[in-house]
Amino acid sequence: AQTVTQSQPEMSVQEAETVTLSCTYDTSENNYYLFWYKQPPSRQMILVIRQEAYKQQNATENRFSVNFQKAAKSFSLKISDSQLGDTAMYFCAFMSSAGGTSYGKLTFGQGTILTVHP
Amino acid sequence: GAGVSQSPSNKVTEKGKDVELRCDPISGHTALYWYRQSLGQGLEFLIYFQGNSAPDKSGLPSDRFSAERTGGSVSTLTIQRTQQEDSAVYLCASSLGQGATDTQYFGPGTRLTVL
Numbered sequence: 001a002q003t004v005t006q007s008q009p010e011m012s013v014q015e016a017e018t019v020t021l022s023c024t025y026d027t028s029e030n031n032y033y034l035f036w037y038k039q040p041p042s043r044q045m046i047l048v049i050r051q052e053a054y055k056q057q058n059a060t061e062n063r064f065s066v067n068f069q070k071a072a073k074s075f076s077l078k079i080s081d082s083q084l085g086d087t088a089m090y091f092c093a094f095m096s097s098a099g100g101t102s103y104g105k106l107t108f109g110q111g112t113i114l115t116v117h118p
Numbered sequence: 119g120a121g122v123s124q125s126p127s128n129k130v131t132e133k134g135k136d137v138e139l140r141c142d143p144i145s146g147h148t149a150l151y152w153y154r155q156s157l158g159q160g161l162e163f164l165i166y167f168q169g170n171s172a173p174d175k176s177g178l179p180s181d182r183f184s185a186e187r188t189g190g191s192v193s194t195l196t197i198q199r200t201q202q203e204d205s206a207v208y209l210c211a212s213s214l215g216q217g218a219t220d221t222q223y224f225g226p227g228t229r230l231t232v233l
Binding site: 032033037042043044045046047050052091095097104105106107108109110111 | 121149151153160161162163166174177207209211213216217218219220221222224225226227229
């Protein structure tokens with residue numbers, strides 16, 4: 001079974017600064033997908049960024065980028081030029097690319113609460 | 119277009135009562151997922167549907183939990199004889215297909231409180 005660990009329960013950053021959220025995972029699979037989801041106070045989870053394990057290039061989406069270290073099973077999220085609207089809980093998640101009955105299932109970490117201060 | 123909707127947004131019930139939680143996925147999405155978010159267990163996968171069938175029910179916490187999906191659209195999660203440990207936010211998500219490149223879009227969740 002896969003596990004996802006986020007070791008930072010809470011983080012804070014000043015507006016316009018850069019912050020990095022950590023995530024590690026454990027799997028015996030070689031091909032899989034990793035995600036970062038954002039959950040604002042409205043509770044609605046929003047996909048921030050997706051990384052395919054077989055791609056060495058780190059994914060980027062505007063101010064959001066990841067540092068994917070496959071050998072270390074590490075997948076951190078960097079938020080540049082932090083904005084007040086980035087305040088939310090952030091979840092790291094794993095999805096197997098293998099077939100089977102659990103295909104499509106997301107396994108989440110415990111979450112990191114990020115607060116952006118003005 | 120409209121996103122995933124869930125109803126009710128909040129539900130308070132007494133221990134031992136049955137509850138039904140509803141999820142309306144995005145139109146045309148064939149895959150539908152239920153997750154539970156609780157303080158003690160974090161975010162956990164419960165069940166998914168591909169069309170109307172649920173190939174994997176192993177994530178359901180107990181036999182008091184059941185789910186169905188009709189017409190490849192609306193899904194209902196039913197909890198019978200609710201217990202206090204069932205208190206949580208129940209999230210529903212849908213995606214166009216079942217692959218990892220098919221983004222799962224989440225609803226706002228139903229917050230269930232069992233007194």
